[in-house]
Amino acid sequence: MIAGNAWVDALARMGIIAVAVPLAVIILSYVERKVIGRLQMRLGPMRVGPYGALQGVADTIKLLTKEDLRPQTADRWTFELAPFVVVVPVFLAFVTLPFTSEAFVRNLGLGLFYIVAVSSLSIVGFVMAGWGSDNKYALLGGVRAAAQLISYEIPLVMAVLAVAMVGQSLNLTELVNGQGRVPYIVWQPLPFLIFIVAGLAELYRQPFDIPVAESEVVGGPFVEYSGIRWSMFQMAEFINMVLISVLASLIFLGGWNWPLGNGAGTWLQVIWIVLKSSAFILFFMWMRASLPRLRIDQMMAFCWQVLLPFAFLQIIINGLVLVYDWPDWVLGVLSGTAALAAAYLTYRGARQAAVPASPRLHRVGSVL
Amino acid sequence: MLGILKAIGTTARAAMRKPATVQYPTQKKELPHRSRGLPVLLWDFEVDEPFCTGCQVCARYCPVDCMTVTMKDNPKYAEGKSKRRKIIDRFYIDYARCMRCDICVEVCNFDAIVMNNTWSGVELSRYDRRDLVLDLPALLADHKTGQMADPFREPMGVAHSGWAPKQRSEDEKEAVAATEEGGEG
Numbered sequence: 158m159i160a161g162n163a164w165v166d167a168l169a170r171m172g173i174i175a176v177a178v179p180l181a182v183i184i185l186s187y188v189e190r191k192v193i194g195r196l197q198m199r200l201g202p203m204r205v206g207p208y209g210a211l212q213g214v215a216d217t218i219k220l221l222t223k224e225d226l227r228p229q230t231a232d233r234w235t236f237e238l239a240p241f242v243v244v245v246p247v248f249l250a251f252v253t254l255p256f257t258s259e260a261f262v263r264n265l266g267l268g269l270f271y272i273v274a275v276s277s278l279s280i281v282g283f284v285m286a287g288w289g290s291d292n293k294y295a296l297l298g299g300v301r302a303a304a305q306l307i308s309y310e311i312p313l314v315m316a317v318l319a320v321a322m323v324g325q326s327l328n329l330t331e332l333v334n335g336q337g338r339v340p341y342i343v344w345q346p347l348p349f350l351i352f353i354v355a356g357l358a359e360l361y362r363q364p365f366d367i368p369v370a371e372s373e374v375v376g377g378p379f380v381e382y383s384g385i386r387w388s389m390f391q392m393a394e395f396i397n398m399v400l401i402s403v404l405a406s407l408i409f410l411g412g413w414n415w416p417l418g419n420g421a422g423t424w425l426q427v428i429w430i431v432l433k434s435s436a437f438i439l440f441f442m443w444m445r446a447s448l449p450r451l452r453i454d455q456m457m458a459f460c461w462q463v464l465l466p467f468a469f470l471q472i473i474i475n476g477l478v479l480v481y482d483w484p485d486w487v488l489g490v491l492s493g494t495a496a497l498a499a500a501y502l503t504y505r506g507a508r509q510a511a512v513p514a515s516p517r518l519h520r521v522g523s524v525l
Numbered sequence: 526m527l528g529i530l531k532a533i534g535t536t537a538r539a540a541m542r543k544p545a546t547v548q549y550p551t552q553k554k555e556l557p558h559r560s561r562g563l564p565v566l567l568w569d570f571e572v573d574e575p576f577c578t579g580c581q582v583c584a585r586y587c588p589v590d591c592m593t594v595t596m597k598d599n600p601k602y603a604e605g606k607s608k609r610r611k612i613i614d615r616f617y618i619d620y621a622r623c624m625r626c627d628i629c630v631e632v633c634n635f636d637a638i639v640m641n642n643t644w645s646g647v648e649l650s651r652y653d654r655r656d657l658v659l660d661l662p663a664l665l666a667d668h669k670t671g672q673m674a675d676p677f678r679e680p681m682g683v684a685h686s687g688w689a690p691k692q693r694s695e696d697e698k699e700a701v702a703a704t705e706e707g708g709e710g
Contacts, residue, residue, distance in 0.1 A: 196536040200546040447532040504526040 170262040174251050182395040183213035189395075189442050196446035223384035228291055231381065235289030240382070240389035243282030247396045249275045254403055255329050257413045257426035268329040269321055269408070273314050276359075276400065279393060280306045283368065286378035286390075298377020301453065302361065302368035308460045309358035309365075315468035316348035316355065320408045322475040323488065333412035334419065340411035344488045347471050347496040349409045351464050356401040357441060358456070360394060364448035367456055398441055399434065406433035459503070467499045553644055559677050562646020563620050564629050564638050566661070567676060568669040572607045574599070575665055576637035579613040583629035583638055591622035592629065613637075616664055620649060620657040639676045641667055 187202065187210065194201025202209030227236060253268040255261035265271050280303055287299015320341050324332040335341075342349045358365040369377040379390050406412055410433045413419075413426035421429075451459070474491045477483075547554050564583075569576045579596030597614035601607035629638050640646065645667055651657055667673040 195544065196540045198539045198542055198545050200544045200548070203546075203548060443533065443536060447536040448529060449532075500526070507526045 167262060171252075174248070174262060178248065178251065178396055178399070179392065181399060182392050183217055185395045185398070185438070186216060186391075187213040188438075189445075192439065192442045193446045196443065217388075220384055220388040225384045225386060226381070228381050230291040232289040232291065235285045236381070237289075237386070239282050239286035239289055239378070240386045240393075241282075242285055243279045244389045244393040244396070246275045246278040246282075247393050247400060249278075250400050251396075253329065254400065255333070255407070255412070256403070256430050257423055258330065258333075258419055259423060260427070261330075264328065264330050267327045269317055269327045269332070272329075272400075272404065273310075273317060276397070277306070277310050279397075280310075282393075283378045286382070290378070290381040292380050294374045294376070295378050295380045298368050298370075298374040298380070301374070302378060304453075305358060305361065305365065305368055305456060308457060309355045309464075312351050312460060312464035312468045313355035313359060315465070315472060316352040317408065319348040319468070319471045319475050320345055322472065322479060324408075329407055332408055333414045336411035336415050337418055338415070339485075340409060340415045342409040344485055345409070345471070345492050346489070347467060347492045347499065349405075350496055350499070351468050351471075352405060352409065353437075353440075355460075355464060356405065357444060358460070360397055360401060360441065362394070362398075362441060363445040364451050365456060366450055367453050370450055398438060402434040402437035402441070403430065405437050406430060463499060463503055463506075467495060470495055556642055556644065556647075558642060558675065560640075560642040560646070561625050561627060562641035562643065563623055563625060563649070564618060564664075565641045565646065565667045565673070566613075566616065566638055566664045567636070568665050572601065572609075574601060574607060574609070575613050575661075576635050577613040577616065578609055578611045578635060578637070579616070580611075580634065582632050582634065586628050586632045588626060588628065589622050589624055591619040593617040613661060616661040618659050618664060620659060621654055636678055639668075639678060641673060642675075642677050643667065643673045645672065 190212065191201035191209070202212035205211040205215045227233070250272045252262045253265040253271055255264065255268075283302035283306070284299045287296045287302070290296070320332065321327050323341060323344055324335045326332055326335070332341075361368050368374070369379065374380075379387055382390065407430075412433070413421070413430050417425055417429060471492060474495065475488065478488045478491070567576050568574075577594075578599075579594050581594045581596070584590075584592040584594045594616050595614040596611045599607055599609045599612035601612075602610050625640065627640055630640055649657065668676060
């Protein structure tokens with residue numbers, strides 16, 4: 158408790174979140190440029206401050222002082238409210254996200270459910286931006302965003318649900334406390350893979366940047382935005398990355414609990430959670446620098462033909478194991494086997510799709 | 526799908542390597558010896574005057590008319606210090622107009638003009654367009670101050686220029702001095 162009164166306490170915690178999250182975004186935007194630069198044998202920003210460390214601040218000032226343009230034919234309210242609709246749900250998700258056993262705004266009983274429910278709201282913002290801009294590219298991007306984000310929301314939720322079945326709770330703190338000795342990634346490797354892939358797609362970053370593809374829809378829903386409104390979309394993307402990373406490290410890697418346990422001091426817990434989520438963030442950046450963009454039909458087919466069936470399979474496995482009360486290692490073995498099967502099927506599908514049956518007959522839609 | 530792993534490995538290996546970036550204004554790559562910047566005049570350190578005699582052949586061949594050249598009698602010739610009867614009086618090159626065709630260098634009979642192979646021959650940003658018209662001291666400065674230590678001369682140019690210092694051994698020098706004295710006497 159920061160303050161005695163519950164309301165004051167909650168407000169204080171919200172205030173910390175509201176300050177810390179944009180700061181994290183400023184730092185992350187610098188880190189991302191630096192990391193991707195190194196991955197491509199460049200230096201990244203070097204001019205502003207030592208090793209370009211103040212680049213994020215300079216970018217922020219630039220974005221804040223830029224003119225906030227609105228096309229004359231834009232649907233005014235839809236256009237101007239869309240960035241808020243995108244960014245507010247992401248902030249809302251932080252309400253229940255615990256960073257240590259103490260550091261959260263409110264420990265909701267249905268925390269996981271709340272995060273999943275709230276973060277899918279931002280799809281509305283993309284469609285609003287696409288519609289309100291009165292721009293063909295923006296509209297295409299908005300529709301693509303809706304298709305992709307809704308599709309990948311399902312395997313994401315299913316993966317989270319599988320973990321919740323094993324942990325017997327939707328409360329994030331309880332889920333983390335259940336991983337005192339063994340993190341859930343050991344029992345649930347398949348949901349972990351599904352969560353990472355679907356999370357990457359939810360972040361609409363490379364290789365899943367189809368809604369905002371520069372070379373196809375010139376930025377998608379963001380085409381007509383500038384200055385502060387554009388930076389809000391950007392901020393939402395980075396906060397979402399933090400959210401997915403922290404969530405993944407909480408429910409799969411044991412958060413602050415594993416391997417130190419709840420007895421460790423607050424600062425040790427903070428260090429552990431920061432290390433784990435930084436690893437995920439670096440992984441997302443690494444993927445961005447490594448992989449080319451998927452085609453839209455490949456992206457959709459991968460979701461519906463691979464991720465979703467295997468997510469359901471995992472839930473069935475979990476159900477059987479729980480009902481018959483088999484030991485935990487059965488869960489790990491079955492899930493690992495399923496993960497290998499998913500990887501093999503994806504590999505075989507990709508091989509088949511790469512060689513068309515006849516030069517004139519391309520197998521449209523069977524992507525993998 | 527194996528391509529994904531390959532791509533990940535490629536970027537990981539790239540991250541281990543030294544970045545290829547050169548931080549340009551503070552760090553500069555070494556320019557190749559034959560780098561073709563804008564034309565500058567050379568300084569004859571032996572006689573302490575420019576090689577250029579003001580013969581205007583460069584100005585006449587210049588396809589874009591970027592040069593202005595005038596000639597004068599060489600005071601050092603009168604004093605007997607130099608072999609050049611005529612010497613350059615005023616020389617202007619409009620760098621804004623020059624297209625770096627190298628023709629002035631090709632036609633120069635005295636190897637007096639070269640294309641600047643240092644960074645100063647490439648970095649041309651000025652606040653005023655008129656600052657791009659360089660006069661004689663400015664054109665000579667690069668070589669005279671030693672900033673352009675190793676100007677690139679066409680290999681054949683040295684041979685057909687009567688003024689290029691010839692590499693002679695000590696014996697040869699004495700022999701030449703003897704014949705010259707004999708001729709005069």
